[in-house]
Amino acid sequence: MVNGNDIIGVLGGMGPGAGIAMSEYIVNNTIAGRDQDHLPQVLFSLPGAIYDRTGFLMGKVKTNPAFRMAEILGKMEKVGVHVAGIACNTAYAPPIFDVLLNECNKKGITIRLLHIVEEVGFFIQEYYPWVKKVGVLGTRGTFITRHYDLLQRDFGVQTVYLTEKEQQRAHLSVYHPAYGVKADPVLVSSRARQIFESSVASLKKRGAEAVILACTEFPMISEDEYVEDMPMVNSSLALARALIREHSPGKLKPWGAACLR
Amino acid sequence: MVNGNDIIGVLGGMGPGAGIAMSEYIVNNTIAGRDQDHLPQVLFSLPGAIYDRTGFLMGKVKTNPAFRMAEILGKMEKVGVHVAGIACNTAYAPPIFDVLLNECNKKGITIRLLHIVEEVGFFIQEYYPWVKKVGVLGTRGTFITRHYDLLQRDFGVQTVYLTEKEQQRAHLSVYHPAYGVKADPVLVSSRARQIFESSVASLKKRGAEAVILACTEFPMISEDEYVEDMPMVNSSLALARALIREHSPGKLKPWGAACLR
Numbered sequence: 001m002v003n004g005n006d007i008i009g010v011l012g013g014m015g016p017g018a019g020i021a022m023s024e025y026i027v028n029n030t031i032a033g034r035d036q037d038h039l040p041q042v043l044f045s046l047p048g049a050i051y052d053r054t055g056f057l058m059g060k061v062k063t064n065p066a067f068r069m070a071e072i073l074g075k076m077e078k079v080g081v082h083v084a085g086i087a088c089n090t091a092y093a094p095p096i097f098d099v100l101l102n103e104c105n106k107k108g109i110t111i112r113l114l115h116i117v118e119e120v121g122f123f124i125q126e127y128y129p130w131v132k133k134v135g136v137l138g139t140r141g142t143f144i145t146r147h148y149d150l151l152q153r154d155f156g157v158q159t160v161y162l163t164e165k166e167q168q169r170a171h172l173s174v175y176h177p178a179y180g181v182k183a184d185p186v187l188v189s190s191r192a193r194q195i196f197e198s199s200v201a202s203l204k205k206r207g208a209e210a211v212i213l214a215c216t217e218f219p220m221i222s223e224d225e226y227v228e229d230m231p232m233v234n235s236s237l238a239l240a241r242a243l244i245r246e247h248s249p250g251k252l253k254p255w256g257a258a259c260l261r
Numbered sequence: 262m263v264n265g266n267d268i269i270g271v272l273g274g275m276g277p278g279a280g281i282a283m284s285e286y287i288v289n290n291t292i293a294g295r296d297q298d299h300l301p302q303v304l305f306s307l308p309g310a311i312y313d314r315t316g317f318l319m320g321k322v323k324t325n326p327a328f329r330m331a332e333i334l335g336k337m338e339k340v341g342v343h344v345a346g347i348a349c350n351t352a353y354a355p356p357i358f359d360v361l362l363n364e365c366n367k368k369g370i371t372i373r374l375l376h377i378v379e380e381v382g383f384f385i386q387e388y389y390p391w392v393k394k395v396g397v398l399g400t401r402g403t404f405i406t407r408h409y410d411l412l413q414r415d416f417g418v419q420t421v422y423l424t425e426k427e428q429q430r431a432h433l434s435v436y437h438p439a440y441g442v443k444a445d446p447v448l449v450s451s452r453a454r455q456i457f458e459s460s461v462a463s464l465k466k467r468g469a470e471a472v473i474l475a476c477t478e479f480p481m482i483s484e485d486e487y488v489e490d491m492p493m494v495n496s497s498l499a500l501a502r503a504l505i506r507e508h509s510p511g512k513l514k515p516w517g518a519a520c521l522r
Contacts, residue, residue: 035308050478
């Protein structure tokens with residue numbers, strides 16, 4: 001039998017580039033000298049099946065994407081996944097994530113689903129312990145639901161956000177059909193990059209000591225560890241490292257710049 | 262129901278970086294303006310389950326990796342995969358691939374499995390039609406079985422190889438536990454890069470007009486489209502584009518440099 005029930009699952013497709021990046025972080029953050037040392041993982045990237053998360057949170061999409069996500073997790077469990085992460089921050093907003101947990105419960109799915117905000121909290125605590133105030137750079141969905149405020153409650157890390165107007169621009173740097181990173185994750189537009197940089201600068205002005213890339217698309221705009229002398233906390237990478245830790249803690253690479261890709 | 266039976270499968274893990282690269286090529290070669298336009302795909306990367314392909318061909322590993330690969334394809338079919346590719350050239354060597362087809366047949370697996378050598382043939386025919394002699398740069402397994410000679414028979418393209426001694430060095434640039442690309446696909450060693458370059462130069466001396474990167478790990482050493490003024494034919498990319506063509510021909514990006522990542 002292949003691998004039993006010991007597989008890491010990445011629920012991707014939101015967007016597809018972000019799911020693949022998370023799979024890649026898992027590989028590149030694993031201590032391994034040959035193929036067979038690497039961890040078993042599957043990536044499910046079924047973007048057409050999953051309604052837009054921010055669209056749902058804003059009332060523009062009626063069906064909760066959680067239902068399809070639960071169906072996919074059911075498929076993952078059938079092939080042996082026992083721990084999984086969702087490569088999308090907006091999917092962790094309570095109006096989606098709580099329904100997802102409830103659906104999994106109803107379907108009898110027992111996959112352990114890690115929580116991206118919690119893992120970002122642990123990540124900051126471990127690698128940037130001096131940070132007490134973080135900027136949250138995410139989609140409009142994440143901006144509205146403020147689910148990153150969990151950091152304040154559970155980790156004593158205060159959150160700061162963009163203004164309403166700045167947030168609109170940041171959202172478009174991901175979603176705009178011409179210059180957004182979802183439209184072309186390979187040749188990132190200079191406009192997306194410029195919005196990213198001015199958003200980071202603005203969060204710094206508001207007191208941020210680090211910035212959470214709280215949309216899995218942002219690391220495709222910039223892979224720099226530091227911008228404006230502040231650490232960029234890559235939420236996908238934090239979740240990928242947590243998946244390794246849960247599966248095989250002894251195989252997690254020590255933290256360093258090489259882990260960023 | 263999520264996506265029915267319409268999913269592209271990537272059988273990865275050989276090595277894990279090569280499987281992820283193939284998934285990424287599928288995304289980056291698809292015409293799409295938003296998440297939902299992208300094609301449904303799953304990547305199964307279970308490296309611990311699959312015995313080394315070259316090791317088997319050289320008689321150092323007793324069990325044919327084909328058996329585990331067939332089991333994984335069975336799992337893929339259960340979640341809805343209908344067309345798949347294997348992100349490993351050596352797996353297409355007849356002593357492995359023929360057994361795999363036979364196993365799939367016995368198990369009643371009806372996934373359509375594309376053939377990497379055939380797709381490289383179509384790729385050369387379409388994008389580099391003037392090429393009549395190609396260098397084959399692969400693992401020792403591919404060197405021994407010469408399954409790329411199919412190109413001669415079916416596409417009228419002659420193949421040239423490295424010498425025995427050069428081939429040994431090229432193999433180590435992939436497999437060596439210290440400087441091989443499988444050991445660290447992120448920070449590629451200068452030695453691996455240097456062996457790659459001298460191998461390409463040597464194939465050119467032997468009359469090659471293009472070089473097939475006939476191991477899915479080589480594009481991690483070099484992403485350049487041209488080396489020594491010869492096109493580098495990326496076998497993973499050829500297979501990824503073929504998977505798009507089989508699934509949704511209208512969504513295949515026109516060929517150009519932007520498709521290389």
